[in-house]
Amino acid sequence: MDDVLSVLRQAALFEGLSQQELQAIAALCQVRTFRSGEIITTQGEHGDELYVVSQGFVEVTLMNSAGGGEPRTVVQLGPGQIVGEMSLVDRGPRSATVRSLTDGALLHALKRDAFLQLCQTDTHLGYLVMRNMAADLSFKLRHRMLTGR
């Protein structure tokens, strides 16, 4: 549990949460390990988990809207970053394919229903997490604007 708490404290998604609130989220986390090249989410498919990168790097790639051509890598994400948040909040299909760039990449997975239930039950936690998630999406958008990708 202490290891998970340490990971969560390093993620801006959980900035401002109390120790008790972090423990409630840690209790929902499932550890996943990925090999280099292994796919974590696939663009267009259904997904119901958000991931927090704990160790290693992942890359986010997009197919063009027509579905043809080579996939384009839009960003690499390292420790403390989250992936899968769009499907978590809008319940739409995965917006991108995410694959591990590192052998033994360690991610913490949060199931949507359990996570949203916690946000609804503990509205202080829910407000902070949703505010931070909006800030994270904004940060990623700013990064894409800077890279021109």
Place this chain on the structure above:
Amino acid sequence: MPAIYKVSYVVIGEEHPGAILNTDKEPRLDDLVRIGAREFRVVEVQELIPPHGEFHFLHASLKAP
């Protein structure tokens, strides 16, 4: 709680997606940064958005050394 720097690294002068990662050390000019298998030199650092709690949100431009 020590500061955490969430950094948007953008590689200039080549086709590279850049990276976002957290670090406990503030990036500074001329630092060497490893992204994947490659190493880059920091050529610019600026605050992307104001800090919040222990988190600082930075943008750093990188170039191949």
